[in-house]
Amino acid sequence: MSKKSVCIVGSGNWGSAIAKILGKNVKERSDKFEICVKMWMYEEMVDGRKLTEIVNTEHENIKYLPGVKIPENVVAIPDLIKASEDADILIFVLPHQFVAKTCQQMKGKIKSSAVAVSLIKGVSIDDSGMKMISNVIKEVLGIECCALMGANLAGEVAQEQFCETTIGCAVNGTGELLKSLFETPYFRCSVVTDQATVELCGALKNIVGIGAGIADGLGHGDNTKAAVIRLGLMEMIKFSEIFIPGSQRSTFFESCGISDLVATCHGGRNRMLGEHIVKSDKTVKQLEKELLKGQSFQGPLAAREIFKMLKDKNLIERFPLFVSVHYICLRESQPEEFINCLRNHPEHI
Amino acid sequence: MSKKSVCIVGSGNWGSAIAKILGKNVKERSDKFEICVKMWMYEEMVDGRKLTEIVNTEHENIKYLPGVKIPENVVAIPDLIKASEDADILIFVLPHQFVAKTCQQMKGKIKSSAVAVSLIKGVSIDDSGMKMISNVIKEVLGIECCALMGANLAGEVAQEQFCETTIGCAVNGTGELLKSLFETPYFRCSVVTDQATVELCGALKNIVGIGAGIADGLGHGDNTKAAVIRLGLMEMIKFSEIFIPGSQRSTFFESCGISDLVATCHGGRNRMLGEHIVKSDKTVKQLEKELLKGQSFQGPLAAREIFKMLKDKNLIERFPLFVSVHYICLRESQPEEFINCLRNHPEHI
Numbered sequence: 001m002s003k004k005s006v007c008i009v010g011s012g013n014w015g016s017a018i019a020k021i022l023g024k025n026v027k028e029r030s031d032k033f034e035i036c037v038k039m040w041m042y043e044e045m046v047d048g049r050k051l052t053e054i055v056n057t058e059h060e061n062i063k064y065l066p067g068v069k070i071p072e073n074v075v076a077i078p079d080l081i082k083a084s085e086d087a088d089i090l091i092f093v094l095p096h097q098f099v100a101k102t103c104q105q106m107k108g109k110i111k112s113s114a115v116a117v118s119l120i121k122g123v124s125i126d127d128s129g130m131k132m133i134s135n136v137i138k139e140v141l142g143i144e145c146c147a148l149m150g151a152n153l154a155g156e157v158a159q160e161q162f163c164e165t166t167i168g169c170a171v172n173g174t175g176e177l178l179k180s181l182f183e184t185p186y187f188r189c190s191v192v193t194d195q196a197t198v199e200l201c202g203a204l205k206n207i208v209g210i211g212a213g214i215a216d217g218l219g220h221g222d223n224t225k226a227a228v229i230r231l232g233l234m235e236m237i238k239f240s241e242i243f244i245p246g247s248q249r250s251t252f253f254e255s256c257g258i259s260d261l262v263a264t265c266h267g268g269r270n271r272m273l274g275e276h277i278v279k280s281d282k283t284v285k286q287l288e289k290e291l292l293k294g295q296s297f298q299g300p301l302a303a304r305e306i307f308k309m310l311k312d313k314n315l316i317e318r319f320p321l322f323v324s325v326h327y328i329c330l331r332e333s334q335p336e337e338f339i340n341c342l343r344n345h346p347e348h349i
Numbered sequence: 350m351s352k353k354s355v356c357i358v359g360s361g362n363w364g365s366a367i368a369k370i371l372g373k374n375v376k377e378r379s380d381k382f383e384i385c386v387k388m389w390m391y392e393e394m395v396d397g398r399k400l401t402e403i404v405n406t407e408h409e410n411i412k413y414l415p416g417v418k419i420p421e422n423v424v425a426i427p428d429l430i431k432a433s434e435d436a437d438i439l440i441f442v443l444p445h446q447f448v449a450k451t452c453q454q455m456k457g458k459i460k461s462s463a464v465a466v467s468l469i470k471g472v473s474i475d476d477s478g479m480k481m482i483s484n485v486i487k488e489v490l491g492i493e494c495c496a497l498m499g500a501n502l503a504g505e506v507a508q509e510q511f512c513e514t515t516i517g518c519a520v521n522g523t524g525e526l527l528k529s530l531f532e533t534p535y536f537r538c539s540v541v542t543d544q545a546t547v548e549l550c551g552a553l554k555n556i557v558g559i560g561a562g563i564a565d566g567l568g569h570g571d572n573t574k575a576a577v578i579r580l581g582l583m584e585m586i587k588f589s590e591i592f593i594p595g596s597q598r599s600t601f602f603e604s605c606g607i608s609d610l611v612a613t614c615h616g617g618r619n620r621m622l623g624e625h626i627v628k629s630d631k632t633v634k635q636l637e638k639e640l641l642k643g644q645s646f647q648g649p650l651a652a653r654e655i656f657k658m659l660k661d662k663n664l665i666e667r668f669p670l671f672v673s674v675h676y677i678c679l680r681e682s683q684p685e686e687f688i689n690c691l692r693n694h695p696e697h698i
Contacts, residue, residue, distance in 0.1 A: 151575035162688045163572035164579065164697075188576075188697045222616040223512035226500035226608035227537075230513065234602065249598075253583065259575035262611055267571040339511045348513075348537045 005034040006181065007087035009102065010094040011041040011055075011076065014119060016065035017158040018093060021184055023071025029180060040083035041076040052076040068158040081109050089181065092137060092145075093119040095295070099133055100124065103140035115174050116145040117167075121202035122298040123305065130305040132199045144171055146178060147195055149202045150255030151263035152187075160186045166256035167191045168198030190254055196244045197251040204239060205261045206299035207306065208232030210325045212265035213274020214338045227342065228321070229265050233258065234347050235319050243309065270299035277328060278335040300329040318346055354383040355530065356436035358451065359443040360390040360404075360425065363468060365414035366507040367442060370533055372420025378529060389432035390425040401425040417507040430458050438530065441486060441494075442468040444644070448482055449473065452489035464523050465494040466516075470551035471647040472654065479654040481548045493520055495527060496544055498551045499604030500612035501536075509535045515605035516540045517547030539603055545593045546600040553588060554610045555648035556655065557581030559674045561614035562623020563687045576691065577670070578614050582607065583696050584668050592658065619648035626677060627684040649678040667695055 150165030169175035499514030518524035
């Protein structure tokens with residue numbers, strides 16, 4: 001088998017943390033992988049210098065992951081096509097709203113035998129509705145695309161704190177290849193074939209995270225938070241069973257399921273949004289401007305799309321947590337109502 | 350059907366929070382239950398007055414649950430036999446080490462038709478090994494005994510913060526009776542027949558809680574904590590499958606399972622123990638003296654018994670988290686080793 005060359009499409013904090021892992025791994029597994037890892041980096045000026053040049057000389061992404069050394073065999077490249085055209089493995093780790101546009105630029109210019117893996121949580125939402133990020137990549141580029149997600153806050157991974165992740169890979173063989181590319185003693189990978197559930201978890205957990213933040217904002221303690229997490233998990237499972245043929249309950253026991261949900265409900269940005277919704281009367285848009293400098297929270301977008309899907313199937317009553325979060329994000333329902341919606345949850349019957 | 354009379358055996362903070370619920374519920378459901386709820390209270394002097402008298406005049410347990418009103422139809426009784434002899438439903442909510450002795454005193458003096466429910470988490474451990482608390486009660490008193498447990502910190506329940514609990518009841522019918530006795534809009538009860546797993550969760554989660562505390566003490570963040578919770582849950586499930594015939598995975602999705610585990614790993618006293626084990630070189634006994642005024646932590650006791658059971662069956666290697674917590678509690682292994690034990694967890698293979 002010829003050696004696989006790797007390109008990281010994206011270079012934010014998660015992309016840079018992954019670059020640290022991959023740079024080391026390809027050297028140790030040079031029988032399988034080309035030594036040079038290319039990282040496509042959207043060019044920016046930082047203190048009067050190009051960010052790619054800083055990364056390639058100082059081996060540190062001083063803007064998005066300061067203080068963490070990136071191995072020297074990772075090369076930042078500002079030209080998307082130059083970075084990706086020879087790659088056998090394309091690792092997508094961009095903000096979700098840039099995925100489609102980036103793939104359009106790459107279309108027809110990459111290897112047709114390449115495989116992709118999406119590290120992007122959340123779903124793509126456009127006029128036609130909700131779509132898994134991996135499907136966006138697959139459809140535009142015409143190549144196989146897996147997913148890798150779990151309780152993986154970038155800063156903690158970069159510090160080599162022990163964690164786990166889940167590789168969802170519907171196609172045989174690629175999962176094991178990706179495991180050998182990503183796994184380290186502090187970043188343990190499990191491979192499952194139930195890829196759609198892996199990705200859906202990454203979107204649905206954000207809705208639950210907002211709910212956990214609302215409970216926090218209302219001054220509730222560990223009991224209530226634990227109930228929100230459990231009821232949220234049960235809605236995630238029920239939703240997957242209805243909308244993903246073949247979705248497996250065991251996938252929720254992987255890092256992409258329960259671990260990521262628990263971490264999101266304690267430390268994530270959607271949890272923070274929930275808390276702010278209780279403590280101010282600002283809209284989600286206003287809070288995005290204030291808290292995320294204009295980036296968007298994934299939770300409210302996912303809640304809106306999920307709500308549409310539930311309404312279409314007449315399933316609103318079965319998902320009181322998801323639905324309540326949606327109405328509260330729209331400011332059509334008071335945050336105080338959130339807890340009331342849980343009191344007669346279908347899970348209690 | 351004649352009205353059932355209720356006795357609460359125990360009156361600490363959890364017992365008093367439950368007294369608040371039951372006092373109100375029996376009045377609202379007086380077709381089913383006698384209006385007077387008796388609460389056995391070990392007599393103590395507080396500021397020169399008897400605690401039972403304080404509870405019966407001021408309707409507040411000023412020592413164990415100050416600031417919370419207990420309904421006036423709950424009567425504190427210092428004599429165990431007088432409190433329990435007429436009861437149809439006996440609610441055990443004592444520190445686990447007093448259960449056997451208390452039951453011995455009650456033996457032959459209660460209604461033979463009475464049913465019991467244990468609200469006591471953890472297991473009973475004596476020279477003959479580990480035993481479920483409900484089995485201790487059953488064996489001594491010769492009556493049916495169910496279990497009620499979940500993510501239920503007493504103080505938060507007393508403040509009427511929304512939470513859930515699980516009633517484990519192997520016998521048909523009693524579960525629904527108990528649900529109608531305990532359930533309120535802020536305390537939602539689910540009934541399952543898999544009682545042994547419900548109780549075992551209450552013991553095993555404390556071992557995982559120590560692990561979570563160790564991770565905290567070592568300075569790890571949300572990723573690692575989420576991984577500890579997940580791997581701990583997988584060991585809990587595996588252990589139950591091996592040692593409890595008929596144990597069901599669905600029980601772990603109830604409040605007694607995942608909710609209580611998550612709450613324990615974020616706010617429980619065994620988590621606190623784990624953190625102190627990292628930050629000092631004191632023994633568990635010394636930490637019990639300091640932190641619990643001589644009471645004992647459940648986690649290390651459970652870890653020791655679980656370790657024996659695993660060793661007997663040659664299963665040590667399958668449960669690295671449980672085993673590592675045990676050795677660290679004995680101070681035979683360094684806390685730093687805890688994370689290393691998770692790196693090659695059987696769940697990753």
